[in-house]
Structure formats: C-alpha cells, structure tokens
Amino acid sequence: MLEKALQGGPKYWLWMILLAAVIGAGSLCYYTQLIYGLGITGMSRDVTWGLYIAQFTFLVGVAASAVMVVLPYYLHNYKAFSKITILGEFIAISAVIMCLLFVIVDIGQPMRAVNMVLYPSPRSILFWDMVVLNGYLVLNVVISRVTMGAERKGVKPPAWIRPVIVLSIPWAVSIHTVTAFIYCGLGARPFWLTAILAPRFLASAFSAGPALLILLCLLMRRLTKFDAGDEPIQKLSIIVAYAMAANVFFVALELFTALYSASPEHIAPFQYMFLGLEGKHKLAPWVWTSQSMGILALVLLIVPRTRKNMRILALACIGLNIALWIDKGMAMVVTGFVPSPLGHVTEYTPTPPEIMIAIGIYAIGLFILTGLCRIALSLRGQLEA
Amino acid sequence: MSFNRRDFLKLTGLGAVSAVAARAAAAFPFFGGAPGAVKAETNAKTAKRWAMVVDLTKCKENCTDCIDACHTTHNVPDFGDDKRHEVKWIWKEPYKQSFPDQENEFLKDDLSERRVLVFCNHCQNPPCTRVCPTRATWKRPEDGIVMMDWHRCIGCRYCMAACPYGSRSFNWLDPRPHIKTITPDYPTRTRGVVEKCNFCDSRLAQGQMPACVEACKDRALIFGDLEAPDSPVRQILRERFSIRRKPELGTQPQVYYVV
Amino acid sequence: MHDGGKIMGGLAVFFALLLFPVWNNLAQGKADYRPNPQILPKGNCVESREYMLSSHMDLLNTWRDQVVRQDKRIYVSTLDGKEHLMSLSKTCLGCHTNKAEFCDQCHTYMNVAPYCWDCHVDPQANK
Numbered sequence: 001m002l003e004k005a006l007q008g009g010p011k012y013w014l015w016m017i018l019l020a021a022v023i024g025a026g027s028l029c030y031y032t033q034l035i036y037g038l039g040i041t042g043m044s045r046d047v048t049w050g051l052y053i054a055q056f057t058f059l060v061g062v063a064a065s066a067v068m069v070v071l072p073y074y075l076h077n078y079k080a081f082s083k084i085t086i087l088g089e090f091i092a093i094s095a096v097i098m099c100l101l102f103v104i105v106d107i108g109q110p111m112r113a114v115n116m117v118l119y120p121s122p123r124s125i126l127f128w129d130m131v132v133l134n135g136y137l138v139l140n141v142v143i144s145r146v147t148m149g150a151e152r153k154g155v156k157p158p159a160w161i162r163p164v165i166v167l168s169i170p171w172a173v174s175i176h177t178v179t180a181f182i183y184c185g186l187g188a189r190p191f192w193l194t195a196i197l198a199p200r201f202l203a204s205a206f207s208a209g210p211a212l213l214i215l216l217c218l219l220m221r222r223l224t225k226f227d228a229g230d231e232p233i234q235k236l237s238i239i240v241a242y243a244m245a246a247n248v249f250f251v252a253l254e255l256f257t258a259l260y261s262a263s264p265e266h267i268a269p270f271q272y273m274f275l276g277l278e279g280k281h282k283l284a285p286w287v288w289t290s291q292s293m294g295i296l297a298l299v300l301l302i303v304p305r306t307r308k309n310m311r312i313l314a315l316a317c318i319g320l321n322i323a324l325w326i327d328k329g330m331a332m333v334v335t336g337f338v339p340s341p342l343g344h345v346t347e348y349t350p351t352p353p354e355i356m357i358a359i360g361i362y363a364i365g366l367f368i369l370t371g372l373c374r375i376a377l378s379l380r381g382q383l384e385a
Numbered sequence: 386m387s388f389n390r391r392d393f394l395k396l397t398g399l400g401a402v403s404a405v406a407a408r409a410a411a412a413f414p415f416f417g418g419a420p421g422a423v424k425a426e427t428n429a430k431t432a433k434r435w436a437m438v439v440d441l442t443k444c445k446e447n448c449t450d451c452i453d454a455c456h457t458t459h460n461v462p463d464f465g466d467d468k469r470h471e472v473k474w475i476w477k478e479p480y481k482q483s484f485p486d487q488e489n490e491f492l493k494d495d496l497s498e499r500r501v502l503v504f505c506n507h508c509q510n511p512p513c514t515r516v517c518p519t520r521a522t523w524k525r526p527e528d529g530i531v532m533m534d535w536h537r538c539i540g541c542r543y544c545m546a547a548c549p550y551g552s553r554s555f556n557w558l559d560p561r562p563h564i565k566t567i568t569p570d571y572p573t574r575t576r577g578v579v580e581k582c583n584f585c586d587s588r589l590a591q592g593q594m595p596a597c598v599e600a601c602k603d604r605a606l607i608f609g610d611l612e613a614p615d616s617p618v619r620q621i622l623r624e625r626f627s628i629r630r631k632p633e634l635g636t637q638p639q640v641y642y643v644v
Numbered sequence: 645m646h647d648g649g650k651i652m653g654g655l656a657v658f659f660a661l662l663l664f665p666v667w668n669n670l671a672q673g674k675a676d677y678r679p680n681p682q683i684l685p686k687g688n689c690v691e692s693r694e695y696m697l698s699s700h701m702d703l704l705n706t707w708r709d710q711v712v713r714q715d716k717r718i719y720v721s722t723l724d725g726k727e728h729l730m731s732l733s734k735t736c737l738g739c740h741t742n743k744a745e746f747c748d749q750c751h752t753y754m755n756v757a758p759y760c761w762d763c764h765v766d767p768q769a770n771k
Contacts, residue, residue: 003390037576038540039557044469048542048555108540108555108577115519115539126518126543187512187634188549265485341551342503343482346469419706420691423716423730460765525715534712535763567765569733575762590717 004378005371019367026360029353041354046346047337051358052106054329056099060179063095065209067172068239074165080232089144090372096137098365125181132175139168152379176201189336191269200250207243208324210236211317241301272338277345286326294323428592432610434529436618436639439502443605454600460573462563472554474582475504505552505582506638507531513544530584540577549634553581679753682745690721690728732764
C-alpha cells in the first residue's frame, strides 16, 4: 500500500523534495548539536526545557484530537465523519512521530534513550508518557492500515478492529493527561502545580486538533478531488468552538485562583508572562498575541454567520492554532521556569540552529502526512483537482 | 511461490531493523559480569542517615574555601561569565532567595544581606529521584545520600524541573576544556548529563570526610549521622535553633541551617 | 523484465568490491596489520589473561555498577584471591600506564569507541 505514496505529478514531487531539503537542513543542525552539546540551544541552567518540549506538548494535543472524529463516527455512528476519520488518524500518526522526535532531540544523551526501556521506572511520569505515546502510535497505525485495507478491497473492516478503535478513544485522552502530569506533579514549579492543567490541555487539544483538520480538509478541497463536504466541516467547527470556550474558561479559572489568592509564588509566573519581571519581558508580546488571537478566533467561531463562512472559518482556525501553539507551547513551558526556584529571572530565546531543528521535525511530520494522504486519495481515486 | 515487491520491502525492512537492534544490543552488553566477589571498603565511613549542618554564625561571608575544595575535588567546570551554562555543586545565594518562605521585611541586619551556602539537600523524600525515567538518580537506602549515575543519565533534565532548590546542573557543553586543573582521581563529566553534590560518597567510602567539611577552617560545616544520638549533628541541632529550605514542600531536606 | 543476468552480474561486482579486504588478505596469506597491545607489567592482572582479553568490558560493567550503585569498591580476584580497588583510573591505568599502546590499539583496530575516556581521566595524559 505504501507504494501509492511513490506515484504523483511534478507538483507532488516538488513539494516532497522541498520538505526533504528542509529535513536535511534540520538534520545537519541536529548533527552539530550532537557534537557540540545542547549548549547550541538557548536553554540554560534556569530554563532547562524550551522550544523542543514546547512543540512536544502542543503536538501531543494535536495527536490526541483524532478522538474528536473517531468518537462521533465509531461510537455514535455519525456518518458525516466517515470520509475524514482517516485524516484525523493520519494527523495523529504524524503528530505522535513528531512528539517522539522532539523528545529525542531534547535529551542530552540520545544514544542512551534505550535506558528508559532497560531500566523501566514506573514512578516516573516520563516512563508512562513513553508507554502511552508509543502505544497510541501503534494503535493508529494499525487502525488506519486495517480500515484502509478493507476500503481498498471494498469489504467491511474485520470485526476485531472495533474494540481496538474503541480502545483508542480513552487512550487518546490518556496521552494528553499523562503529558499534563509530567508538569502538574512538581511541587517545585507553582505555575504548573494545578489540577486544571490536564483538563486545560485536553480542551485546547480538542480545539487545536479539529481546527487543523478543518484546514487540511479545505486545503485538500482546493488541491485535490477530495471534498469532505460542508457538513463535517461545520460540525468540526462547532466542536472547535466549544472546546476553545472551555479552554478560555479554564485559563480564566487559573488566573482567578492565582491573582485573588495573591500568593506570591503563584502570581510571579503570571506576572512574568503578561508583564515581565525585573524588566525582562521577552515572552509578553507573544502571550498577548496568543490571548488576543485566541479570543478573536473564539468570537468568529461562536457567531454562526462568521463560522459558516468558509474563508472566515479558515482564518479563525489559523488564528486559533497560532494562539494555542504559543499558549500551550512556549508560554506554558518557559513560564514554569521563571522565576527559578531561587528567584532568578532568566530569559530564554531559541537559537537559529534550535529553530532549524524544530522546523526540520515539522517537515518530517508534513512529509509523513502528505505521503499518507496521498495513499488514501489514490485508493479513492480522488487525486487531481 | 510468488515473491512480490511488498514481501521484498517487508524483508529488507526487517533486516534493517534487526541490524540496528543487534548493533544497539552490542552497545549495551548487559549479559555476563565479572566472576569475582565484591565488597565494601573496610575503613569506609558509614551512617544510617547522613546530614549536614551549616552554621551561619560561623560561616564567613567572603570565604570560598569549601566551594573551591569541592569544585577542584570533583572536576566541576568553571564557565566564567557564561551563567547560562554554569555548573555548580555548592555556592552562595542571598538569604532571601535561599529561604523565600522566611520572607521578612525587617530582618536581622546580619541576615538580610547575607549570602548563604546552598547545595543538594539530600532530601529524605526527594522529588528528583521520583521523576527520573532511568533510575539514574536515586536515594541510597543505607545512608540517605541522593546519588547520580552519570553512566545511565540520558539528560532529559526532568530532575532539574522537579528540584525545588535549583541544586542540579546540566552539562550543556563538554566540561573538560573548562576545568582549570583536572584531578585525575575523580571523573569529569561528559556533555548531556546532569550533576550535583553527592555528599562526597567516594571520599566517605575511603574513610574521609566530605571535601567541603574538611576545607572549612571555621568549622561552620558539621557532617554526621542523624540517627546516632550523640553525633555532632544531633548535638548542635539539640542546642541551637535551625531552619531548613522550603520545608512546606515535604521533601525533608537533610541540610540544616543554624541562624 | 528479463534483466536477471544484469542483476546477478551487478550483484557479483558489488560483493566483489565489498569483500575486497577479505579476499585480499586471503590472497596475501596474511593480514596487513594486526594490533599488538603492549603489556607493560609483569605478573597477574585482576583476572586471567584469557578472561581479560575476551571479557574485560563485562568486568568493567560490573565494576561500574558495583561502585556507583552498590557502594562496593573492592574486587576479589578469582585468580589469586587478591583484593583490588575497582577503579579504571587508579587500578587499570595504574598498571597499564600506556593507554595509547595498550587500550587504544585494539579499540582503534576494532573500530570501537568506548566512551569511558569522555569522563575518566588517564592520569599519565594529565601529567
């Protein structure tokens, strides 16, 4: 089945070669990082996680969001999602692979990564994250492979796949809950030490992911013969709106608890995020961009007239993803380290090689996603526009 | 029997995977071990629970003897002004930042501007060892020392996020070029691993006191067994008022400060 | 699709080139180069010569785990019952003071790059 990804016109190949070139550039930067050490990044003794772990956190959400199409389709038999469920699974596969790659590039001794398997440590949340992420990858590869294989032969998928699909639903929730647990179980970091973190992660995931899926559908409508149809897109946009509303509500809850209790250690990180501390405020413009774009996108998604306009919907989905990419990525991760446990305010700026490595990993994800979509479309004979 | 392209791809893929796996297995020879017996050194210093008392009334503000001794003994690199990549095992922090929970606008004069010696607290309930995904850091059940295995650490830095005291450092770069004089008795570290104070476990094993304790001319650092009622640490804690860093987190630090 | 001959021919040429070092040595009757590690000290190592030749890495793994993780630092040899401090820098390199001629020769020949020396110090190199 994979050979279908090897058939395509010049435009397809040009795109793939472009991605391969970006991957190559990222790999060169990663090679430099291997030789030189993680000192090549902007991270420091005080801010020990940065761009990589931020992308990891955001993409776990994207991966988990496949459940928002899988659940209505398989549990509630919502037929409108029949054509796009496979796309949700493809996004999940490429997002999980990107997640794993972002963890690999972040660790100081990647050659020893296998130590996590040789010396399993169930007390570490990172151990469980490895288990659930790899499990989720396997689940989605198996599910998409089997359902697509059945579709090619024009038969019903085998019966044993249904329990596997049902299992993938709570599993998707688990990957993001466990990822939140990495952060919210640390007494040392008051900013992350909040029970709302996992629900907030899920809410933002269930809006960012389906929003990406909408964008993918609209893009494929323009570039290929595949048309998801207006109904599933509209249904998705409602899911995006509700999830985003929940997310904004959760953020407001956090702000209230921190600000009204006036506990200094809870206020300080928020102060750094929005206003800066000790005259250091590199993150603030990003956070304000994120907050305003998020609110604007939410309004556009709630008002039926704007939501139903495909152009505005596309813009809202782009804005929403930028907002959540900042909010859940850099803002969430970096602010946890500011101020440091000793009260120091150290700022973090990713370096060019660090950014290139991250772009390289995104290119790998896009490469995989493009190839997978290509396979699905060629099976359905919906290639060219 | 037909052997189509798909079978071919599957077979070559399997071959590639097993080649990589064989290579990886060779890199981790976890089968077989040395035939001989092993035992502890006979003159080792032992305790049920090691602890340190820092007597701030004796510790001199501008003295760095203990820091120098520790960092020379353990080949701790010096990155100079490059604070981002700094590695440190024991150092001084302003009182207000070492004890944020003791915040007080009108503090005793000699404390408010005071810089306090800080290092790993060797917590009884350490959050750093709990989060380690490879058990590269763990609390020794025999004597409570929070250890590091630099051979096993994968450099995920989860322990650094979990430590409420900022006691851990990461080797962002190769440390060797930044060590002024290398002490051959002790290993340096390599890039990509986390390090911190280990209460001089290898010196204790040879019957020596920790390097910092030995270096302190003013006897401001008192080291001993908390489970032994007549140990010097128990004696001073009985007689003097002491505090610990961030006790509200329940980590139970084994470093006490006499103020 | 009748390129069997071409494929087989190509493969033959490929393997001939790939295996050049092997048949070249066979044809010459001897290898061009063999490592010849110089053993300086007379007398016994911590274990027999044969064991050390084949399994010194297993021994070092045990030493590493015992010292770092179990706080056991003395090794009792099965050869003569003598006790040795389990230390790469002090015990191994204390006798084998010629790391370059002893360790590195074989490691270079076998194309293995043990990362011991990233951290552990050769006391001679720093004198």
